[in-house]
Amino acid sequence: MALHVFNSLGRKREEFQPLHEGFVGMYVCGPTVYDHAHIGHAKSYVSFDVIVRYLRYLGYQVRYVQNITDVGHLTDDADEGEDKIVRRASTQRLEPMELVETYTRSYFEDMDALGNVRPDISPRASGHIPEQIELIKELIDKGFAYEVNGSVYFSVEKFPEYGMLSGRRIEELVEGARVEVNPEKRNPADFALWKRAEPAHILRWNSPWGWGFPGWHLECSAMGSKYLGQPFDIHGGGLENQFPHHESEIAQSQAAHGEPLARYWLHNNMVTVGGQKMGKSLGNAIFLKDLFRRYDPLVVRYFILNSHYRSPLDFTDEALSAAERGLARLHNSVRALRRALGRGSDGPVSPEVQRTVDEARAAFSSAMDDDFNTAAALAALFDLARAANTFLSAGGFTGADVEALERAFRELGGAVLGIVPDELPDEAVAGLEEDLIHLLIELRREFRANRQWQEADAIRDRLAALGVQLEDKPEGTTYRLEAAL
RNA sequence: GGCGACGUCGCCAAGUGGCAAGGCAGGGGUCUGCAAAACCCCCAUCGCCGGUUCAAAUCCGGCCGUCGCCUCCA
Incomplete structure (x- = not known):
């Protein structure tokens, strides 16, 4: 089309x-x-x-x-x-x-x-x-x-x-x-x-x-x-x-x-705040610099793209919080793909992955071709995320599979929609902070090996309180920065 | 008063004639020491009334409601 x-x-x-x-x-x-x-x-x-x-x-x-x-x-x-x-x-x-x-x-x-x-x-x-x-x-x-x-x-x-x-x-x-x-x-x-x-x-x-x-x-x-x-x-x-x-x-x-x-x-179309027209003269204007203190700018961007540009959009905390979690879902999937890059076996893209990627691209394009229907385009990305997560947890994927999936996110979610940055928040952490987190993960690993669950959980809970979410996986423990999103 | 848009699951939101996308929240499972993440399953007949049609959330009419423009605003 x-x-x-x-x-x-x-x-x-x-x-x-x-x-x-x-x-x-x-x-x-x-x-x-x-x-x-x-x-x-x-x-x-x-x-x-x-x-x-x-x-x-x-x-x-x-x-x-x-x-x-x-x-x-x-x-x-x-x-x-x-x-x-x-x-x-x-x-x-x-x-x-x-x-x-x-x-x-x-x-x-x-x-x-x-x-x-x-x-x-x-x-x-x-x-x-x-x-x-x-x-x-x-x-x-x-x-x-x-x-x-x-x-x-x-x-x-x-x-x-x-x-x-x-x-x-x-x-x-x-x-x-x-x-x-x-x-x-x-x-x-x-x-x-x-x-x-x-x-x-x-x-x-x-x-x-x-x-x-x-x-x-x-x-x-x-x-x-x-x-x-x-x-x-x-x-x-x-x-x-x-x-x-x-x-x-x-x-x-x-x-x-x-x-x-x-x-x-x-x-x-226009923006409303809590159902009411927003206007500078009405004194209910929400400035971006203030909003960005509460929500990551990408969350705001995702929230905007979740509806059509010709529809009015109502800003509420509830809706923005939901957007925050929705975007996190997408990012989690991309993160998992990027971690898997280079870990797949040799070989070409499997027919199944190819078909999934083709379908996602087709759905995305037909949505965007229809007067820039970003909400429907996002739905295509969510479908792709689910499929990608499934492929990854099933194992047995090739390096080419992972690359094809990751590339689709980078192009559609990144280049076109601008909500999937080339560097996701937790990948940007470096230096001392990163070393300290790894130190704590290592300590916790030892506690867990000794079945000292209380100590291990305390580390996890206290890191979580600081916005660092640990995730135990078969291949080891990874972390996510929640505060950054 | 004139002009226009909209009213879809608890919330956000696609869908403009043919069995109602997606996200968040919720319920039930799987995995896990427990979590988190992820995966599977469940969760709406579309403001109300009437009409057109084999068939309507989608078309027409009326009503109710919300919002916008007509005055600065993206």
Whole structure:
């Protein structure tokens, strides 16, 4: 089966056909860096990370662009409000760019921890002011935009398709508008391309319309087409940005260039906390840096992938704890395989193992081909884990058997889903700690040989209390670090 | 008020016309000095009502409930 994706543009599943054979250009709306990343960011960027990884697994050369919004994102969308960055910077008495730098680094730190591959280009809005000004000029020249008092607005009436993505009509927007109408706008639904800024405004640039700063929607249009051309293949982002952000991107870009901005629009669903919407303004945001103190980032990643990217996801302790144990199961199986590497007999892969691996790969691919159904793909990995465990405990496997199984986990669970690292936690322990654990295991072995069960159990219990879980097996005692997972 | 999504086992979650994946938890076994891990077995007719169909969790209508967008947010 070929890859099918759910295109928000048209709201249906379509076969994915790249514009250029073998190449995919993908743009995902990045964060506005005025605070630390929260679990909403995690869901969004893990989802799109897996999409990028899977496209690469399929053999596409992907150019992944994800912007950093460091200017122009106002605190409300009536095109009034303050710039989020500026407001936060003045509160903290920082240069805006200083604030931006801090949170940009924090963002990448968290995304790295989650195992997301870095975008190929992370363009900043503030570094693309000339491109944005050019775009505005083009829109004015073509009659889609107008200037008032040093601000420029996009005229939605000039673009009849406005609403094509979100399924809204301009009239409805105007009627339902709860925000105060900006008197400068000809139509209340018009949106700002450029906002005039007074001298007191510290983040501003000179333009043909005087000093000011670009509107939020503009950056994605300018940077997306700059690095990926227009149209490009995939535009991703959060569902809440479908309107007005993405709708406005489409309008600007298509009005200016006469071509659609992107062919496939993918939207991930939202995160709730204990059943309630999470919002920075609601004060119930869970920051990743806090969450990572309680759960390994890979557990969070696994938890996210256990549901579909287009489904909402509710964060609860109970669900995360279950995810923790589920991921451990997968890791245990991979660990066992890796310990068995090189221990099998000579010979080719047995037909039975080959068939098991083939089936797992087929199930995995057909799940991922179906609009990136990671939950079903995970089920294929769990089936593989069970089979692998059975093969290992049955014995009589060849080295090639173990390699084939391990490779499947490394590629599907590792390269594609990113939840099976090349080095699992307990394999990373080294040095003094490792020597001490082995010393205790050796002592315990002697107690056991003398049937001094109390002493042996005490060692095991106390190690367990420290997060080191011992496991007695026919071939000897091994350990697992539970705290690390 | 307008638009949209969803409601599947105790919990999480796949499944969009043909006998309901997977994970966690639970019960019963095997292995083990005991554990742990692992393996085997057991554990749901899909919010409610009505309709279409040989056949519906899957399609249509109504109702109830939850969530989201329409205002900053991934």
